[in-house]
Amino acid sequence: MILKYISIPELNFSSSWKIGLEKIQKLSKFDKCMTFFWFLGPFIYLIERSPADIWLTLIGLIFLVRCIIKRDWYWASQLWFKSALCLWGFGLFSALSGPDPIFSFTQGFVWIRFPLYAAAAQVWLAKDRDIRIIMLLSIMLGMIIMCMILFAEIIIDNKTRLTWPYGDTVPGGYLAKFSLPLFCTLIAIAVSKKSKAGFFSGFIGLLSIVFSGLTGERGNFLIRACGGMLAGLVWKPKILIYSFLVIIEVIAVLIIALARPDLSNRFGKQFVEHIPLVNTSDTNPYWGAWRGGIQQGFITPIKGIGPSGTRKTCINLNTDLPTWLPGKNYCGNHPHNFYVQLFAETGIIGLIIGCIMFGSIIFTCYRAREKAINCPMSATAFVVPFAMFFPLQQFGSFYGQWGNLFTWFAIAFAISQFQDWEKTKSNFEK
Numbered sequence: 314m315i316l317k318y319i320s321i322p323e324l325n326f327s328s329s330w331k332i333g334l335e336k337i338q339k340l341s342k343f344d345k346c347m348t349f350f351w352f353l354g355p356f357i358y359l360i361e362r363s364p365a366d367i368w369l370t371l372i373g374l375i376f377l378v379r380c381i382i383k384r385d386w387y388w389a390s391q392l393w394f395k396s397a398l399c400l401w402g403f404g405l406f407s408a409l410s411g412p413d414p415i416f417s418f419t420q421g422f423v424w425i426r427f428p429l430y431a432a433a434a435q436v437w438l439a440k441d442r443d444i445r446i447i448m449l450l451s452i453m454l455g456m457i458i459m460c461m462i463l464f465a466e467i468i469i470d471n472k473t474r475l476t477w478p479y480g481d482t483v484p485g486g487y488l489a490k491f492s493l494p495l496f497c498t499l500i501a502i503a504v505s506k507k508s509k510a511g512f513f514s515g516f517i518g519l520l521s522i523v524f525s526g527l528t529g530e531r532g533n534f535l536i537r538a539c540g541g542m543l544a545g546l547v548w549k550p551k552i553l554i555y556s557f558l559v560i561i562e563v564i565a566v567l568i569i570a571l572a573r574p575d576l577s578n579r580f581g582k583q584f585v586e587h588i589p590l591v592n593t594s595d596t597n598p599y600w601g602a603w604r605g606g607i608q609q610g611f612i613t614p615i616k617g618i619g620p621s622g623t624r625k626t627c628i629n630l631n632t633d634l635p636t637w638l639p640g641k642n643y644c645g646n647h648p649h650n651f652y653v654q655l656f657a658e659t660g661i662i663g664l665i666i667g668c669i670m671f672g673s674i675i676f677t678c679y680r681a682r683e684k685a686i687n688c689p690m691s692a693t694a695f696v697v698p699f700a701m702f703f704p705l706q707q708f709g710s711f712y713g714q715w716g717n718l719f720t721w722f723a724i725a726f727a728i729s730q731f732q733d734w735e736k737t738k739s740n741f742e743k
Contacts, residue, residue, distance in 0.1 A: 316450070318513045321506055323687050324498070326450060333443035347375065351438045352448060354722065355455030358491060359462075359478060365718050373426045376433035388436040391734050393677050396670035397428035400659070403666060404620045404712075407659050411619030412626065417658075420712045421620030427717050431725035439729035442688075448726065449495055449690065453517070456492040459484065460524045467527060473575045474529040483715055485530030488521055489537040490701065490719035494726045496521060496537060497544035497696045501689035504545040504555040515558055523565050529576060531584050532707045538562070540700040544693040547682075589650075590705065593639040599707060601643025603653050605630060608638060610656035617660035620712045623648055647710040651702065654711045667711075671702040674728060681730035690730065697727035 316327040337348050351372065358365045380386060389395065401424060408417030439445045463484060466477040474482040488496075496518055503515030518541065525537045545555050570577035586592055589600040605627040609618055618626055627644035648654045655667040678695040685691035701720050709716025 318509050319499075319502070319517075321502055321508070321510045321689075324446070324502070324689055326446060329443040329446035330450065333441070333447040336441055336443060347372070348438055348444065351434075352451045354448075355451045355491070356458075358487060358718070358722070359455060359458060361479060362715050362718065366714060369430045369718060369722070370426045372433050372438070373429035376437055377429060379437070388432060388734055391673075391677065393670060393673040393728070394428060394432055396666055396673055397425075400663060400666045400670055401425045401428070403616075403663050404659050407617045407663065408619040408622075410616060411622050413619065413622060416625070417619030417622050424620070424712050424717075427721040431721055431728055434725035435729040435731070436734065439726065440732060445690070445726070445729060449498065452492055452495045452726075456488065456495060456521055457517070459487050459492075460521060463524045463527065473579060475527060481715075482528075482530065485525055485528035485533035486716060486719040488525045488528070489530070489533035490716075491722050492521065493537065493540055493697050493700065493723045494690070494694065496541055497693040498690045500541040500545045500558070501548040501550075501693050504558055505549040505551060505689070507551070507554065511554070515561075519558075519561060519565065522562060523569065526566060526569055526576070526580070527573075529579055531580055534580070535706070536700050540696050543699070544696045547696070548689045548692040589707075595641040597640065598643035598645075599649065600640050602645055602647075602649040604638060604640045605642035605644055606648025606650065606653035606657040608632075608635065608642065609658075610653070610660070611635060613660060614656075615660045615662060617656070617658045617663055620658050621647065621710065623654065623657045647713070649707050649709075650704075651708045651711045652704050654708075658712075671698070674698045674724060675702065677731050678727045680733065681727075684731070684733060694727040694730040697723050 316330060320326045320328070337345055340348065350368075354365075354368055357368045389398070401421070404421040404424070405418060408414055408421045411417050439448065459478075462477050463475055466475050470477075475484055476482055477484060499514040499518040503511050503518055505511065506514075522534075522537055522541065525534050528534070542559065545558065570580070587597055587599045589597065589603050593600045593604075595601075606623055608630050609623050609626055612618075612630075624644075624646045627642060630642060632642050648657055651667070651671075652664065655664045659667070675695055675698045678698055681691045681694045701724060709720075711717075
């Protein structure tokens with residue numbers, strides 16, 4: 314009953330719920346159990362990092378075993394996966410030839426579970442559109458629960474950086490990254506339909522972006538805001554509705570800024586002062602993190618220092634060099650930029666492979682748009698990896714855990730919109 318209020322002819326949640334469940338009932342017992350296990354992801358992610366990591370890793374490993382048993386590898390000929398595999402292999406080479414081979418090899422080895430999970434979603438669990446729509450509903454419910462948790466934290470223990478339910482300043486990652494495919498779909502519907510579905514989609518999207526701002530996570534808020542604005546433009550937008558929605562979002566942000574001076578300062582003056590390419594002074598730790606990675610990259614420019622190696626080598630770098638690079642190094646756990654980190658830890662070769670992987674994922678998702686332009690879920694899919702991999706932003710560690718768990722879940726859902734990979738099967742078998 315409720316689903317009809319957000320359903321449109323191009324994306325009928327109510328119909329897909331019924332049809333999708335009927336399709337699942339026809340699956341084998343194993344595939345049926347795995348599909349329902351997949352649907353639990355948005356709720357497992359609400360618990361903590363370890364359960365989420367176990368969930369994602371299990372799906373990736375089970376998929377790998379399934380491919381070995383069935384001898385199904387044709388999907389692996391896709392450029393996005395081949396480049397991910399090459400990046401993984403070269404990262405392991407960099408680790409073994411680096412100064413701390415055991416640590417770097419371990420960090421680099423386990424990273425492959427993220428592309429494996431994405432492949433599992435695309436070619437196994439999320440092959441069917443109606444099943445993907447059921448997962449979209451699962452993401453929506455998880456996002457609403459997260460907003461309720463954050464609302465409770467604001468009432469009970471309000472502070473500049475929200476931490477519930479994790480005890481860490483990362484809940485914005487759930488809203489901005491994990492839920493981004495849903496948010497893009499909702500905004501696309503909201504700005505294209507003068508109907509109840511458009512209104513309710515806009516309301517849910519606006520509610521989530523308000524809570525994203527209240528978390529105090531600037532980078533994640535920008536990913537959500539900019540991703541939503543782009544998604545609104547790429548699928549049948551009505552300019553007046555789009556403009557109205559943007560105005561409402563701006564008003565909501567201004568109200569938060571007036572009511573919460575701590576947030577307005579964090580998103581205003583502090584934010585501008587810390588933009589790395591704008592402020593390269595000794596006092597800017599954000600630029601300092603980039604600088605340390607860039608310096609390390611020029612020391613080992615071909616193969617890099619090894620995955621996650623910069624956290625150990627940065628402190629030993631001579632900050633007087635190179636003389637042309639301004640600022641002072643800030644040695645945290647990583648350089649806080651995927652591109653800088655890849656250059657530092659896998660060299661120029663790894664950086665090139667990584668750029669091919671980023672570009673091929675974006676292009677694959679864009680091809681989903683070309684194949685299903687009338688579906689807002691598919692038409693906006695490319696926005697997800699474009700937002701995740703946009704170079705001029707602060708990132709978590711490329712080889713890290715929490716950030717990658719959020720990022721690769723969203724990328725997997727986005728890339729599952731493209732199902733023309735099956736054409737590769739006939740070519741592979743030849």
